[in-house]
Amino acid sequence: MTARSLAVLLDLDGTLVDTVPFILQSVGAAFEGRARRPSEAEWLAGIGQPLRVQLAPYATGPEDLDAILARYRAYQREHHDRMTRAFPGAVEAVRAVAAAGHRVGVVTGKLGDTAQRALELVGLAPFVQTVVAADSCPEHKPDPAPVLLALARLGRPATEALFLGDAPVDLQAGRAAGVTTVAALWGAASREVLLAHGPAHLLEDVSGLPALVARLAARSAAA
Structure with missing residues (x-):
């Protein structure tokens, strides 16, 4: 058979x-200087969802979400190849x-x-x-x-x-x-x-x- x-x-x-360490570093860069930010445990619990979905609860509105997303992706672009x-x-x-x-x-x-x-x-x-x-x-x-x-x-x-x-x-x-x-x-x-x-x-x-x-x-x- x-x-x-x-x-x-x-x-x-x-x-x-x-890539989890890299993801957490990217989150830290995206939320640098902000009081409202996800904890490591909160972020890890949501891994697997699209990035925008994960970021949305911590943004004050659509423009703020775009700004956080841009910072995250900028960090990723700079460090992706080295950290993957x-x-x-x-x-x-x-x-x-x-x-x-x-x-x-x-x-x-x-x-x-x-x-x-x-x-x-x-x-x-x-x-x-x-x-x-x-x-x-x-x-x-x-x-x-x-x-x-x-x-x-x-x-x-x-x-x-x-x-x-x-x-x-x-x-x-x-x-x-x-x-x-x-x-x-x-x-x-x-x-x-x-x-x-x-x-x-x-x-x-x-x-x-x-x-x-x-x-x-x-x-x-x-x-």
């Missing part, structure tokens, strides 16, 4: 790319998944050009067949729309797909889309927070991804 080719959907920040790195084993894991014939997609709250740049910098771009970013569709995680768009692009049904992410919004979006959800335990959210969202599987380290995908593919073929 031949195992089926699955759609393997992956979050980016905190799952494939270790893959988690150890991430490139090897995704390469192995792609080499096994599975279709790999990234579903991220980043803008498309920034996400593509990060994938290229760390060497993941050759193994990713589609990127659904914040500017790819009007709805965002935890809405299932980005996950469903990735499935449509990859030509796979939800029953033959998984979504690996380190944030509650990843698990919520994946579950709403009907895919198998996998919690990445090396990212920003704690095990307890992720367990509260009922992932189908827990992954302790990204190096375990190829073996998990192989098991799920074999199970799908036997169904």
Whole structure:
């Protein structure tokens, strides 16, 4: 019996790319000199959403939000390439998944050009067949729309797909889309927070991804 080719959907920040320290530095630069600003815990709890959505509660209005966003992005542009790195084993894991014939997609709250740049910098771009970013569709995680768009692009049904992410919004979006959800335990959210969202599987380290995908593919073929 031949195992089926699955759609393997992956979050980016905190799952494939270790950008959380950089993100927190960017937030600090965006809110420098301001009394009202998110705590580290508040910001980490919202990772995975589009940047504008995360920033909005701390702005006094649309113009102020634009100004905060501009400062954040200016800091990111200046330091992005130096601060962006893959988690150890991430490139090897995704390469192995792609080499096994599975279709790999990234579903991220980043803008498309920034996400593509990060994938290229760390060497993941050759193994990713589609990127659904914040500017790819009007709805965002935890809405299932980005996950469903990735499935449509990859030509796979939800029953033959998984979504690996380190944030509650990843698990919520994946579950709403009907895919198998996998919690990445090396990212920003704690095990307890992720367990509260009922992932189908827990992954302790990204190096375990190829073996998990192989098991799920074999199970799908036997169904």
